[in-house]
Amino acid sequence: MDVRKKKRKVLLMGKSGSGKSSMRSIIFSNYVAKDVRRLGATIDVEHSHVKFMGNLTLNLWDCGGQDAFMETYLASQRGNIFSDVAVMIYVFDIESREVERDLDTYNAIITALKEFSPNAYVFCLVHKLDLIQAEHRQRIYEERSALIRSRSEHFAIDTFGSSIWDQSLYKAWAGIVHRLIPNLTVIERFLQAFAKRIGAEEVILFERSTFLTVTSVSSEVGDLNPIYDRHERLSNIMKAFKHCAARNTHTTPASAGFVVMHTKTPQFNVFLGRFTDNTYIFLVVPPGEAAYNCAVLNTMLAREGFSKAAAMGHGDGFPLPAPETPDGDVSTSNSDSTRG
Amino acid sequence: MGLRRSGKSSIASVVFHKMPPNETLFLESTTRIQKDSIHSFMDFQVWDFPGQLEYLEPSFDLEDIFGSLGALVWVIDAQDDYLDAVARLNRTILTVQQYYPNINIEVFIHKVDGLSDEYRTDTFQDIVQLISDELSDAGYENAPVHYYLTSIYDYSVFEAFSKVIQKLIPNLSTLENLINTLSNNCGFEKTYLFDVLSKIYIASDTRPVDMSCYEMCSDYIDVIVDISELYSWDHPDRKPRGEQGQEAESHVVLHDETMIHLLEMNKYLCLVSVIRNPEAKEKKGLIDMNCRTFQEALNDVFSRSWEQDQDPEPRITKASGQPDE
Numbered sequence: 001m002d003v004r005k006k007k008r009k010v011l012l013m014g015k016s017g018s019g020k021s022s023m024r025s026i027i028f029s030n031y032v033a034k035d036v037r038r039l040g041a042t043i044d045v046e047h048s049h050v051k052f053m054g055n056l057t058l059n060l061w062d063c064g065g066q067d068a069f070m071e072t073y074l075a076s077q078r079g080n081i082f083s084d085v086a087v088m089i090y091v092f093d094i095e096s097r098e099v100e101r102d103l104d105t106y107n108a109i110i111t112a113l114k115e116f117s118p119n120a121y122v123f124c125l126v127h128k129l130d131l132i133q134a135e136h137r138q139r140i141y142e143e144r145s146a147l148i149r150s151r152s153e154h155f156a157i158d159t160f161g162s163s164i165w166d167q168s169l170y171k172a173w174a175g176i177v178h179r180l181i182p183n184l185t186v187i188e189r190f191l192q193a194f195a196k197r198i199g200a201e202e203v204i205l206f207e208r209s210t211f212l213t214v215t216s217v218s219s220e221v222g223d224l225n226p227i228y229d230r231h232e233r234l235s236n237i238m239k240a241f242k243h244c245a246a247r248n249t250h251t252t253p254a255s256a257g258f259v260v261m262h263t264k265t266p267q268f269n270v271f272l273g274r275f276t277d278n279t280y281i282f283l284v285v286p287p288g289e290a291a292y293n294c295a296v297l298n299t300m301l302a303r304e305g306f307s308k309a310a311a312m313g314h315g316d317g318f319p320l321p322a323p324e325t326p327d328g329d330v331s332t333s334n335s336d337s338t339r340g
Numbered sequence: 341m342g343l344r345r346s347g348k349s350s351i352a353s354v355v356f357h358k359m360p361p362n363e364t365l366f367l368e369s370t371t372r373i374q375k376d377s378i379h380s381f382m383d384f385q386v387w388d389f390p391g392q393l394e395y396l397e398p399s400f401d402l403e404d405i406f407g408s409l410g411a412l413v414w415v416i417d418a419q420d421d422y423l424d425a426v427a428r429l430n431r432t433i434l435t436v437q438q439y440y441p442n443i444n445i446e447v448f449i450h451k452v453d454g455l456s457d458e459y460r461t462d463t464f465q466d467i468v469q470l471i472s473d474e475l476s477d478a479g480y481e482n483a484p485v486h487y488y489l490t491s492i493y494d495y496s497v498f499e500a501f502s503k504v505i506q507k508l509i510p511n512l513s514t515l516e517n518l519i520n521t522l523s524n525n526c527g528f529e530k531t532y533l534f535d536v537l538s539k540i541y542i543a544s545d546t547r548p549v550d551m552s553c554y555e556m557c558s559d560y561i562d563v564i565v566d567i568s569e570l571y572s573w574d575h576p577d578r579k580p581r582g583e584q585g586q587e588a589e590s591h592v593v594l595h596d597e598t599m600i601h602l603l604e605m606n607k608y609l610c611l612v613s614v615i616r617n618p619e620a621k622e623k624k625g626l627i628d629m630n631c632r633t634f635q636e637a638l639n640d641v642f643s644r645s646w647e648q649d650q651d652p653e654p655r656i657t658k659a660s661g662q663p664d665e
Contacts, residue, residue: 199581201571221577230570237566244559245594248552256595263564263590267572272592284571288582 014091016065019127030253033164082116107151122157130163167232174213191217198295204282211235342415343425344391347450354492361492380608410508411444445485453491502540515543531613557612
């Protein structure tokens, strides 16, 4: 397969009514949480292709979860469904009354997966956590994930608690996506150096259409931020605003977007802008008008460097110069010229 | 005030306590008068009356209730049989009118989200007709009663409350003049002066109100407030790197070149404007400067109004002194 076009097969499975299609619609099709009531039951398998980060295409198989379908997946369609799987996302309904039966089904699926694609990543989402009282959430989630782990054969699974009504959904999916991105270390190394050079407290890359956190780096000071779920909350905030903008400019949420956003407050400055074709960059820098403007200019210049490198065909989609070239030659020269 | 279960406490919670509308289902019914002080650019108290309370009985002290009242908001449930509510409202108006003729009476025809457009207008006209007929029968013509269609599920209740509050602001016309001057000179499509806490706007330019602009502006305030929450933590190691103004300032450019510009005016107020002119981006500096001038003027207006000074007019000329061309 062409390296530049990476297709990853993602299976979305779970019991009927556990919320698979709901979350898919919210994350990838710009639904808002209350719209998902309109969704009907998924019949058989719904395929969708989600372009993510340019070269990475997620081939999403949303598998209807009614028992009859489950049986065909495990029997006649076994090879078709479970081969070449890169990721399987299994959704558990926290409210389910037949936990033991759910786990049996899960185990059967896992066994089939082991047979056809033993190297797949498995993510389990314990979903609809909003229905549990806040003080019990953590405990119940942990109990449940321990149970799930015990039935997962050799797979090292990741579990997330999630709910479509708050930012936890974004946390879960950002975690999943984070695993799928090729050459992530290169990107992170670049961002780290870039953040240091412009003196940013935090740099976050968001995917353009889903506003999921691709990756983020923060300085020593930025690490002290007491709010740990800030990335998910940002995704949530920005996506909500995108919906509002779409409603009021008479476009679809998919085509609405931001060009730039600048925010200056006495405690911090924030810049949000397009970085590559599929990403937004989000910079948090300490107050100081001149330093802020410098940082913004440098970001713009770094972006140009990126797209130039992409045009010349370096890297695969996330257009970086080869890892051994220090990122310095893009940003150092630029910072000199802007400061002058 | 209003009959029980007409939505009074829900309105108060949504507007002043940022409660999500669907959570108001869980509000208990109010059993005693809830006094809620709002400290903002001007301090006011919201009194939430239980619907079943018979406050016109002699055991209640009318002076205590209506003495310092600026506006009386009467909520009518449009999805219910409203004859009762209207009759009671009329009784209240007539009583109040004898002693306190200066109170603004504001009628919220509430819960209209459940009605179809046509039915909504019918209900509106019906209620207006009922009230004004009965009042004029009682020999009371041209009552200062205003009507609003509201719902907590969209922005109409904020809009209505904004109008109510605006009537209580002593120098509203000065503010409006200032904003008009500013937005004409800077080519703003629509400008609002918001109270950040409640997202009520206390003044706007006098162009026709466009719901979509209001929605975007008020949501944009949310974005900024939420982001500020995430990054405004205190730590001795966080040091500024250079000079910067004390007020928050922000702008965003959307996909269709619309720009939303926000500038904090003082602790409670911020100015939000929608600019549809694609060239505005290059003139950001000028816009900023004009807004700062407006800010000075605004603070002058407020400090003067506290000194009971009557003449803030000269300030307007100052604001228009720097046209944006």
